[in-house]
Amino acid sequence: MILISVIPTFLSILADLWIFLKISKIKVKTSGMKILVCIVLILSFIISSQNIMLSNIFEILAYYVLFRNYSDKKLILGSILIFSTNDLLISIISSIFSSLLSEIKFDFEWILDCFLLFLALYLIEKYNKKIRSYLLDKNSIVFLRLLVYIYISVISIVAIYVYLRPKNVSFYSVFTLLIIIQSVFAISMYYEMIAVQRKIDKRNKQKLEIEKQKQLEEYAGYLEKSEDELRAFRHDYRNMLNSLKISAREGNTQEVIDLLDKYTQTNLDSKALLKYKDVNHIHIKSIKSIIISKLTEMYDLNIPYNLECRQVIKKIPDVNEIDLIRIIGITCDNAIEESQLMLEKGLKPEIQIMFYSNSKDEFEYEIRNKIHDKNISASQIQKKGFTTKKNHQGLGLTNIRNIESKYPNMTISHTVEDGWFDFYMMIDAEDDE
Amino acid sequence: MKYPIIICDDNKILSKELAQEVDVAIQNMTDENSNYANIDASVAYIANTFEQTVGYVVANDVKNGIYFLDIELSKEAEAKNGVDLAEFIKKQDPNGQIIFVTAYDKYAPLTYRRRIGAIDYINKSQVREEIISRLGETLRNAFDNISNSSKLGIKTLTYKIGRRIQKVNEADIYYIENSLTQHKVRMVTQNGDSEFKGNISQLDKENPFLIKVSQSYLVNPENIDEINPAERLIIFPNKDEIKYSRDKKKVINNILNKYQDISLN
Numbered sequence A: 001m002i003l004i005s006v007i008p009t010f011l012s013i014l015a016d017l018w019i020f021l022k023i024s025k026i027k028v029k030t031s032g033m034k035i036l037v038c039i040v041l042i043l044s045f046i047i048s049s050q051n052i053m054l055s056n057i058f059e060i061l062a063y064y065v066l067f068r069n070y071s072d073k074k075l076i077l078g079s080i081l082i083f084s085t086n087d088l089l090i091s092i093i094s095s096i097f098s099s100l101l102s103e104i105k106f107d108f109e110w111i112l113d114c115f116l117l118f119l120a121l122y123l124i125e126k127y128n129k130k131i132r133s134y135l136l137d138k139n140s141i142v143f144l145r146l147l148v149y150i151y152i153s154v155i156s157i158v159a160i161y162v163y164l165r166p167k168n169v170s171f172y173s174v175f176t177l178l179i180i181i182q183s184v185f186a187i188s189m190y191y192e193m194i195a196v197q198r199k200i201d202k203r204n205k206q207k208l209e210i211e212k213q214k215q216l217e218e219y220a221g222y223l224e225k226s227e228d229e230l231r232a233f234r235h236d237y238r239n240m241l242n243s244l245k246i247s248a249r250e251g252n253t254q255e256v257i258d259l260l261d262k263y264t265q266t267n268l269d270s271k272a273l274l275k276y277k278d279v280n281h282i283h284i285k286s287i288k289s290i291i292i293s294k295l296t297e298m299y300d301l302n303i304p305y306n307l308e309c310r311q312v313i314k315k316i317p318d319v320n321e322i323d324l325i326r327i328i329g330i331t332c333d334n335a336i337e338e339s340q341l342m343l344e345k346g347l348k349p350e351i352q353i354m355f356y357s358n359s360k361d362e363f364e365y366e367i368r369n370k371i372h373d374k375n376i377s378a379s380q381i382q383k384k385g386f387t388t389k390k391n392h393q394g395l396g397l398t399n400i401r402n403i404e405s406k407y408p409n410m411t412i413s414h415t416v417e418d419g420w421f422d423f424y425m426m427i428d429a430e431d432d433e
Numbered sequence B: 001m002k003y004p005i006i007i008c009d010d011n012k013i014l015s016k017e018l019a020q021e022v023d024v025a026i027q028n029m030t031d032e033n034s035n036y037a038n039i040d041a042s043v044a045y046i047a048n049t050f051e052q053t054v055g056y057v058v059a060n061d062v063k064n065g066i067y068f069l070d071i072e073l074s075k076e077a078e079a080k081n082g083v084d085l086a087e088f089i090k091k092q093d094p095n096g097q098i099i100f101v102t103a104y105d106k107y108a109p110l111t112y113r114r115r116i117g118a119i120d121y122i123n124k125s126q127v128r129e130e131i132i133s134r135l136g137e138t139l140r141n142a143f144d145n146i147s148n149s150s151k152l153g154i155k156t157l158t159y160k161i162g163r164r165i166q167k168v169n170e171a172d173i174y175y176i177e178n179s180l181t182q183h184k185v186r187m188v189t190q191n192g193d194s195e196f197k198g199n200i201s202q203l204d205k206e207n208p209f210l211i212k213v214s215q216s217y218l219v220n221p222e223n224i225d226e227i228n229p230a231e232r233l234i235i236f237p238n239k240d241e242i243k244y245s246r247d248k249k250k251v252i253n254n255i256l257n258k259y260q261d262i263s264l265n
Helices: A002-024 A031-050 A052-067 A073-100 A109-136 A140-164 A169-249 A253-268 A285-300 A321-344 A378-387 A392-404 B012-032 B050-060 B082-092 B109-116 B128-150 B200-206 B246-258
Strands: A305-308 A351-356 A362-370 A410-417 A420-428 B002-008 B040-047 B066-070 B097-102 B120-123 B156-161 B164-169 B173-178 B184-189 B192-197 B211-214 B217-219 B226-228 B233-235 B241-243
Touching (some): A002 A109, A073 A109, A169 A253, A285 A351, A305 B109, A321 A351, A321 A362, A321 A392, A351 B109, A362 B109, A392 A410, B002 B012, B012 B066, B012 B128, B050 B082, B082 B097, B097 B128, B109 B120, B156 B192, B200 B217, B226 B246
Parallel strands (some): B097 B120
Antiparallel strands (some): B173 B184, B211 B217
């Protein structure tokens, strides 16, 4: 009989480890670590035969100390809290049942324990991905606090029944009920918050979509306009050639040259005609729309610019598009800001942008702009944001560094040379090692 | 030093015109600037096709050439173009200076600058005077590049970004540090910074001019501005501060003995 009563404890300690590893997705590899884990298992088994609360707390501390550097701290803590709450819940439920059915003279507590345990394992198996994502997304801290809250509620219920062994059951039942109601309230608050946030996210996404739509419309308008201009050009050039022919026949070379000069200056280099040159080669919609909006901005501010995208880009390496758009947006804004400053000072700004991709594993983006202070260094430009938070430029470059650290295949360089600031980003997904 | 100039454009009239303009630009330069007075540069060859250029460069084993190449050497998309030609020339004449010549709507300086190391991009639909003045600028640049790289003593560190090889002058490097991302390092130079794949101990082994001052930092002692032993800081001209480890005191003292102009704080 003693052996049988030991089985659930033993199983639950093993289950704790399984739940923890399942949710945190940690793999114990080194043999030293394996030994440590075994020691923890044995110790918690010994302690739990004395006191279930103590062993619970011991497990929390031991797991945290062992695994704290293995993965995200919130993920570790969350996984620990889930299995320890689970332990306590199981012991509460089974003790309630056994006290309710104490008339029946059959010791079935261990069967119930095992049943609850397997139910918990089944739930974890089914929902471990979801739980992990809750522990890692932007609301992870709220979710973690919720877990802590539930854990404290549950452990206080256990504490009451284990230590106080209340005689006045009705009073404590009310107290317990209150704790349960509050926990339910906290959980529903959490879900409500998530739902509200999702709604906001959706609305923002729609806004972005509308913005994108607007940019593409602007681009379509430009294409139509240049179609018209091309038609006018075709018409003009017939007349022009005819008049040139006449001038040439009369031997009026100077007039011919003047006419030709005038012609190449006005028609072929027409700025409006080159407004979105090469944009048609970019087939990634999000990149296309950000670049259209930035080029429009440069055009409207009268900043000379040039976009190069010689290849048709249909696919990019496996990088979050939002991150790419942020990088492009920040660097374009910086270049525009500096160019505006130069315009105010009566200097000649210029911006050059390049996209390049030879295969779907490779993507390059470069932006250069002239700078007014030729003696400024690249690190000074980057440092700006650390000193004056208001400064858009430096702040942006810090953000870019954060993005870069997410991708091992992304390399970025900043250079200041010959009066140009140069930002260069390359993604090379093909591992060459 | 001799600087052979080679021009390649599929349009015969335009290529001859360009040759004339180059001559004028050289003439102007030697007249105006005594530094360039005894430069021996002239148009050596005018080609109209990819094959002609390759033939000439190989047959004469051209070195230290300056090449003006039209990007679109043929109307057919499949045919070899100026970019292919530039790639070939870079292999044959690594010190050669490539300048692309093109009509405005194909203007793509950034795309070719990094890829081929083309130094400039000249728009041939400009007015003649403008072209000549641009040619002057770019030729001066080309002469300087060639004479600099053939001078002894300029050492470079090479590294790879993606599949491309990059070079940086050793003298420009301030320090190299471990990046936030694994397997990457960040190099800070006089002109800026860049990240690439690599690791500190490997770089330490390959580049004796760099000194390892901690687990994650290599420094170029030539460019140290200041050392602060109390805080264990090394300070560079761009005011970047890095910390050296306690057990590298000896190394730091050696640096201080060797480079007397480093100020001590």
